[in-house]
Amino acid sequence: MKRGGTVVVATKNAGKVREFAHAFGKLGMNVVSMFDYPGLPDVVEDGATFAENARKKAREVAEALNLPVMADDSGLEVRALGGEPGVYSARYSGEGATDARNNEKLLRELERVTDGGAAAEGLPDGAKLLSEARFVCALALYDPESGAFTESEGEVPGWIMDEPKGGGGFGYDPLFWVTAEGKGMAEMSIEEKQAISHRGRALASLLRRLGAE
Ligand SMILES: O=P(O)(O)OP(=O)(O)OP(=O)(O)OC[C@H]1O[C@@H](n2cnc3c(O)ncnc32)[C@H](O)[C@@H]1O
């Protein structure tokens, strides 16, 4: 990856595209995504781990385009739900899943296994914390010429709130309380989120690895 270059990211998630465009933009690089290659078939995400899915997405798209491609597989692991939704985060609410439906399902499932949650210092007006959780992000970069993967992973711990807070981010961000920052993930700017998020950390680690090669 070099300044002025283009990074192909094998994603159809507009929230991820925004975050990668921001991060690579600061390095003088441009990001294209699967929105720029609408003809490519979807990759079936049937891996057991985030890393497996990230490798699969990167490799299939890289081979189709004959270009180095980076992929992101990520999700939310909730302690009170035994680590769910995990690798199923995107389709938690089933067929035709949307961020809003996934968030509703998460709150419904948590209502069944928690007893209303606990108040905590610094939380927005009246909100309660239902369960510890973490976001995880696996990144894989695949170069079809060498057949080599470069991989990294990042995570951020927090709690699930009993009601949404903030208008930023995407996915489960509105329900995710970042204890270390005393803020909801959706209350952060893209810059703030990048500095502490699973994706920001995974990307920093991938770039360190690439720099060290
Ligand atoms: O596979 P691609 O095309 O990249 O897009 P996707 O949305 O299907 O992405 P994943 O398969 O990696 O599923 C991850 C899901 O986990 C959630 N997620 C991942 N990162 C997140 C973040 O930074 N903030 C909030 N939710 C996130 C979100 O709901 C995603 O849809």
Ligand SMILES: [Mg+2]
């Ligand atoms: Mg996906």
